[in-house]
Amino acid sequence: MQSRILVSYSVLAAAVLAVFLVVALASRGPVEAQAAVQARGYAIRRWWFLLLVAVFAVGFAVTIPFFPYGKAQAAGEPAHVPVTARQFSFDDLPGVIPLGAHVVFDVTAADVNHGFAVYDPHEALIGQVQAMPGYVNHLELTFDEPGQYTVRCLEYCGLGHPVMQAKFEVR
Amino acid sequence: MATMSIDAPGDRSGPRMMRLYLTSGLGLAGVLMLAGLSMRMVQAGWLHLGTLDFYSLLTLHGAGMITALLLCGMGGIWYLVRRETPMNAALGYWTYGLILAGVVLVLIATMVGKFATAWTFLYPLPFVNPVWPWWSTGAFLIGIMLITAGWTVWSLQILEALLRTYGGLRGALAWDVVFHPAAFKASGRKAPPAQMLPALVISFDGLFMSSAGMLLGAALLVHWVDPTVPLDPLWAKNLTYFFGHDIANFIIYLLLAFVYVGLPRYTNREWKTSAVFAIGWWGTLLFLLIAYFHHLYMDFAQPVGVQYVGEFASYFSAIPVAVVTVYGGLLLVWRSGIRWSLGSIFMYAGMAGWIVGGVGGLLDSSVPFNVRFHNTLWVPAHFHNYLLGASLFFALGWVFHRVEERGGRSSIATRWLVGATVFGGAALFIASFYVAGAAGVPRRYSIEPDPGPLLARTGSIGAIVLLCGLIVALVEGLRLWRAGQRAGQRAGQRAGEPAERGSLR
Numbered sequence: 193m194q195s196r197i198l199v200s201y202s203v204l205a206a207a208v209l210a211v212f213l214v215v216a217l218a219s220r221g222p223v224e225a226q227a228a229v230q231a232r233g234y235a236i237r238r239w240w241f242l243l244l245v246a247v248f249a250v251g252f253a254v255t256i257p258f259f260p261y262g263k264a265q266a267a268g269e270p271a272h273v274p275v276t277a278r279q280f281s282f283d284d285l286p287g288v289i290p291l292g293a294h295v296v297f298d299v300t301a302a303d304v305n306h307g308f309a310v311y312d313p314h315e316a317l318i319g320q321v322q323a324m325p326g327y328v329n330h331l332e333l334t335f336d337e338p339g340q341y342t343v344r345c346l347e348y349c350g351l352g353h354p355v356m357q358a359k360f361e362v363r
Numbered sequence: 364m365a366t367m368s369i370d371a372p373g374d375r376s377g378p379r380m381m382r383l384y385l386t387s388g389l390g391l392a393g394v395l396m397l398a399g400l401s402m403r404m405v406q407a408g409w410l411h412l413g414t415l416d417f418y419s420l421l422t423l424h425g426a427g428m429i430t431a432l433l434l435c436g437m438g439g440i441w442y443l444v445r446r447e448t449p450m451n452a453a454l455g456y457w458t459y460g461l462i463l464a465g466v467v468l469v470l471i472a473t474m475v476g477k478f479a480t481a482w483t484f485l486y487p488l489p490f491v492n493p494v495w496p497w498w499s500t501g502a503f504l505i506g507i508m509l510i511t512a513g514w515t516v517w518s519l520q521i522l523e524a525l526l527r528t529y530g531g532l533r534g535a536l537a538w539d540v541v542f543h544p545a546a547f548k549a550s551g552r553k554a555p556p557a558q559m560l561p562a563l564v565i566s567f568d569g570l571f572m573s574s575a576g577m578l579l580g581a582a583l584l585v586h587w588v589d590p591t592v593p594l595d596p597l598w599a600k601n602l603t604y605f606f607g608h609d610i611a612n613f614i615i616y617l618l619l620a621f622v623y624v625g626l627p628r629y630t631n632r633e634w635k636t637s638a639v640f641a642i643g644w645w646g647t648l649l650f651l652l653i654a655y656f657h658h659l660y661m662d663f664a665q666p667v668g669v670q671y672v673g674e675f676a677s678y679f680s681a682i683p684v685a686v687v688t689v690y691g692g693l694l695l696v697w698r699s700g701i702r703w704s705l706g707s708i709f710m711y712a713g714m715a716g717w718i719v720g721g722v723g724g725l726l727d728s729s730v731p732f733n734v735r736f737h738n739t740l741w742v743p744a745h746f747h748n749y750l751l752g753a754s755l756f757f758a759l760g761w762v763f764h765r766v767e768e769r770g771g772r773s774s775i776a777t778r779w780l781v782g783a784t785v786f787g788g789a790a791l792f793i794a795s796f797y798v799a800g801a802a803g804v805p806r807r808y809s810i811e812p813d814p815g816p817l818l819a820r821t822g823s824i825g826a827i828v829l830l831c832g833l834i835v836a837l838v839e840g841l842r843l844w845r846a847g848q849r850a851g852q853r854a855g856q857r858a859g860e861p862a863e864r865g866s867l868r
């Protein structure tokens with residue numbers, strides 16, 4: 193999924209740069225009065241505005257079903273796995289999770305803010321949540337692919353932050 | 364070329380204030396870029412730094428860069444508002460003094476005290492098993508609060524000047540231009556010039572931001588003095604990001620004022636305060652304040668309602684930019700016979716960089732994508748894209764605009780050399796962050812998992828090329844400035860001739 197987003201981003205960025213280039217090159221052509229340019233430009237601007245509003249409104253509506261909040265309740269009987277993050281380890285994380293398991297990690301922190309990010313066997317980030325002292329955050333994931341998963345802390349938590357990671361096996 | 368200055372006649376304090384803020388801001392930014400490059404080189408495996416040194420440098424780099432670019436924008440707006448209306452220069456220097464004192468404290472806290480919580484200093488990290496001395500936590504917090512106090516004084520002064528000059532909030536917001544255009548025209552009153560809208564919106568919103576910052580700072584200081592006083596981590600995180608997101612976000616809007624003033628002079632066209640323009644800025648006024656929730660998407664404990672608000676506000680904060688400012692900028696340039704010089708090139712490139720960074724930011728502000736990108740290098744990608752690829756370019760564009768006014772234009776070879784190295788280097792440097800983010804490489808790591816080190820090498824090369832380009836730009840800027848000085852002396856000898864005023868076409 194991440195690589196698809198990167199490609200979409202690159203295409204959009206290239207399109208933006210192309211527009212800027214075209215406008216810059218056009219400045220070498222015949223000079224027009226500002227009023228003439230504006231008359232045409234403002235007509236286009238109305239459609240541009242409506243297009244953007246539509247894109248954002250649709251984008252907003254489309255993303256909502258994919259929000260990760262409170263999905264656990266809807267999805268049947270998940271197994272709860274409590275995890276406590278502390279400087280600089282993840283306590284109680286099981287070494288093995290059964291293949292196909294539907295898991296809710298109940299994540300909290302013992303000392304400071306941490307992150308709890310799950311990377312799949314291909315090192316792709318598949319889900320994350322913040323680990324906060326005094327709060328329990330529920331991260332729901334289903335493990336359909338066997339292999340070794342890595343959990344990394346993604347919230348800066350002190351000098352051991354870059355080595356704060358754990359592994360578990362799905363089989 | 365004789366004087367074509369746009370300084371208010373007889374005003375010396377405006378240009379002086381701007382020079383002070385801009386040179387300090389750009390100087391600080393230059394030094395901190397070297398700090399940034401060394402961190403990227405540590406991640407590349409090309410340089411060794413102890414973990415504590417790395418993270419105290421990271422803390423300084425983050426807090427310092429924001430302050431540096433903020434200084435550029437604050438000085439610029441001060442000057443632009445001063446052109447329109449009298450302002451107390453002493454207050455401008457007090458602001459500067461407060462910020463300077465804050466910067467010195469932050470420098471001491473991070474470089475001597477090795478305070479290392481990253482600029483976010485998320486509660487309770489500063490107080491749990493700190494490896495840095497107790498005093499450095501206090502010094503850092505007080506330093507940040509002094510910078511925020513300087514910001515507050517500045518916001519109050521700018522806001523007062525604008526409300527006084529344009530007839531209250533209603534006039535400064537160009538309310539009547541939108542709702543009573545005919546009566547407004549007939550009344551003979553003046554609408555605020557385009558660059559006054561960012562000044563108003565940011566100084567107004569800035570007071571909310573600084574209140575949050577001061578409240579957070581005070582709470583943390585109380586806890587610093589008496590650790591038995593508990594704070595709520597989620598509450599502290601909300602204040603941190605309301606304060607931090609806004610202050611970082613404001614920079615680009617502040618520096619945008621330079622483009623509103625500068626670009627028309629290169630194109631010989633006018634950037635007017637129209638009804639659509641004013642409404643766009645009202646939108647910015649609102650959305651800037653509520654978009655910060657996108658920093659807390661991965662805090663599932665946060666009420667779900669505000670997560671929706673966060674995504675909505677993040678999306679719609681892009682509309683004024685894309686429909687009014689940048690679209691307006693493109694219309695200004697289209698078939699204008701614009702005079703391309705380093706000043707106009709930097710301003711124009713900054714607008715492109717803003718949109719490109721905006722696309723990266725919008726993707727990250729979509730909750731389902733944020734799951735994949737939150738706290739990965741995608742985030743530094745998009746804010747370096749904004750701060751380096753837009754804010755800094757706006758500031759450089761303005762500096763060149765100033766020296767070109769009297770010193771003339773660079774040769775086409777120089778323009779190509781500076782453009783290729785600065786834009787090429789910046790693009791490579793920023794792209795290395797985006798690609799790493801997509802590969803899941805975490806941010807704020809002194810040593811990164813693969814493919815982090817490889818991409819850090821690419822990024823370092825980009826940063827080195829960029830820095831070389833900026834050095835060439837500096838030399839060229841100094842040359843133009845000295846040429847302008849000499850031209851000014853010659854013009855002084857021929858006193859009595861009418862001064863030429865006008866555009867840079």
Ligand SMILES: [Cu+2]
Binds near residue numbers: 307352354
């Ligand atoms: Cu961590």
